[in-house]
Amino acid sequence: MGSERRGDGRRRPARYSALTLLRRGLTASPWPRSWQAHELKPSYDVVIVGAGVHGLAAAYYLAVNHGITDVAVLDKGYIGGGGSGRNTAILRSNYLTPEGVRFYQRSLTLYQDLAAQLNFNVMFSRRGHLTLAHTDASLRTMRWRAEVNKLQHVDSEVIGPEEVKRLAPYLDVTSRVRYPILGALYHPPGGIIRHDAVNWGYARGADARGVHIHQDTEVLGIDVGAGRVQRVRTSRGDIATPVVLNCTAGWATTIADMAGVGLPIITHPLQAAVTEPVKMFLHTVVVSGSLHVYVSQTDRGELVFGASVDPYPSYSTRGSLEFIEELAGHVLELMPSIARLRLLRQWAGLCDMTPDYSPIMGVTPVDGFLVDVGWGTYGFKAGPVSGEAMAELVATGKTPELIAPFALSRFGAGALVGEKGAASVGH
Numbered sequence: 395m396g397s398e399r400r401g402d403g404r405r406r407p408a409r410y411s412a413l414t415l416l417r418r419g420l421t422a423s424p425w426p427r428s429w430q431a432h433e434l435k436p437s438y439d440v441v442i443v444g445a446g447v448h449g450l451a452a453a454y455y456l457a458v459n460h461g462i463t464d465v466a467v468l469d470k471g472y473i474g475g476g477g478s479g480r481n482t483a484i485l486r487s488n489y490l491t492p493e494g495v496r497f498y499q500r501s502l503t504l505y506q507d508l509a510a511q512l513n514f515n516v517m518f519s520r521r522g523h524l525t526l527a528h529t530d531a532s533l534r535t536m537r538w539r540a541e542v543n544k545l546q547h548v549d550s551e552v553i554g555p556e557e558v559k560r561l562a563p564y565l566d567v568t569s570r571v572r573y574p575i576l577g578a579l580y581h582p583p584g585g586i587i588r589h590d591a592v593n594w595g596y597a598r599g600a601d602a603r604g605v606h607i608h609q610d611t612e613v614l615g616i617d618v619g620a621g622r623v624q625r626v627r628t629s630r631g632d633i634a635t636p637v638v639l640n641c642t643a644g645w646a647t648t649i650a651d652m653a654g655v656g657l658p659i660i661t662h663p664l665q666a667a668v669t670e671p672v673k674m675f676l677h678t679v680v681v682s683g684s685l686h687v688y689v690s691q692t693d694r695g696e697l698v699f700g701a702s703v704d705p706y707p708s709y710s711t712r713g714s715l716e717f718i719e720e721l722a723g724h725v726l727e728l729m730p731s732i733a734r735l736r737l738l739r740q741w742a743g744l745c746d747m748t749p750d751y752s753p754i755m756g757v758t759p760v761d762g763f764l765v766d767v768g769w770g771t772y773g774f775k776a777g778p779v780s781g782e783a784m785a786e787l788v789a790t791g792k793t794p795e796l797i798a799p800f801a802l803s804r805f806g807a808g809a810l811v812g813e814k815g816a817a818s819v820g821h
């Protein structure tokens with residue numbers, strides 16, 4: 395078993411510690427599996443669709459914060475195989491609206507303690523985040539964001555080109571380039587994390603407390619009767635349940651359609667790429683909106699790049715030559731000295747874009763059908779806070795204040811939360 399019973403009778407994951415490592419090494423005893431395969435039960439108190447960071451975090455906090463463990467997490471693929479394993483793992487809370495800043499800041503706070511909380515090394519590296527401004531208009535937006543951030547007690551400030559050069563010496567800050575760097579929004583708490591470790595840590599923590607994670611289990615239909623959720627039909631059988639939480643990215647509208655709920659979402663691919671590893675030289679995350687590129691260096695030394703979403707709706711997760719050509723051109727405008735670095739891989743994930751670039755979280759017109767969707771390019775950084783908040787909503791029936799602005803009803807009410815100006819790059 396991947397779990398053990400503690401004094402209070404509740405299950406916890408088997409501990410990873412230096413002592414256990416030594417004991418297992420000396421006794422040659424194998425490590426327990428991090429999560430188990432289970433038979434699908436005919437009913438669960440809660441069914442979560444999507445075993446990415448959002449679904450797994452919601453399951454984890456349901457169990458840990460509310461003692462609700464009769465929970466199934468379903469995924470048609472494998473744990474973290476969607477957007478949660480395809481993003482560029484950047485964390486930050488330097489958004490544009492007070493609602494957004496407060497929300498993402500709570501996520502960053504949870505991320506900071508996550509390794510200790512999950513007893514799993516998630517490799518959070520707080521290294522600062524620079525959003526470059528190449529035009530007067532973007533400098534103005536950076537100032538605006540800095541002021542909103544400060545009012546929410548989030549550390550962000552606008553800095554000049556000399557300070558940018560000090561933080562990232564390989565950037566070309568001369569005026570000889572097409573888009574000279576005029577300044578940047580500097581956000582010291584930002585950083586990167588190991589996305590797979592976050593997914594696996596939440597999966598292990600949820601499983602150990604009794605949650606059933608069902609991989610290779612596709613949702614085929616959702617039965618609604620008398621205005622509320624009754625049953626989920628899957629490729630492995632039917633499940634009776636009063637609560638379905640849609641935590642999918644890419645398939646959010648497909649799943650919501652099954653329950654008869656329409657969502658204002660259009661799905662676009664977002665491509666990324668990684669280079670061979672080199673000695674550490676880039677100690678901050680660097681983003682350029684005008685050049686449509688962001689880059690960070692992992693602890694292994696690889697440079698991870700991303701850009702804007704592909705300019706057409708699609709469900710494709712393949713990389714394209716156009717993307718790589720354009721990306722390379724833009725990266726070299728920023729850092730000409732890396733011209734000889736070789737790219738190892740490229741890939742794509744799916745982004746569910748909403749009209750205001752904010753997510754949709756909370757209840758829907760169908761009782762028991764809840765959504766945690768519409769993350770656009772911001773999903774991974776919000777995994778812990780949305781998991782925590784959605785678990786509270788499921789457990790108490792009350793929408794937590796932190797996510798109230800992101801309700802589906804805001805589109806009908808015209809109360810949008812415009813976060814396009816906080817996007818890393820233009821989309």
Ligand code: PYC
Nearest residue numbers: 482484700771772818
């Ligand atoms: O919002 O920081 C961001 C981001 C980076 C990559 C995709 N989104």
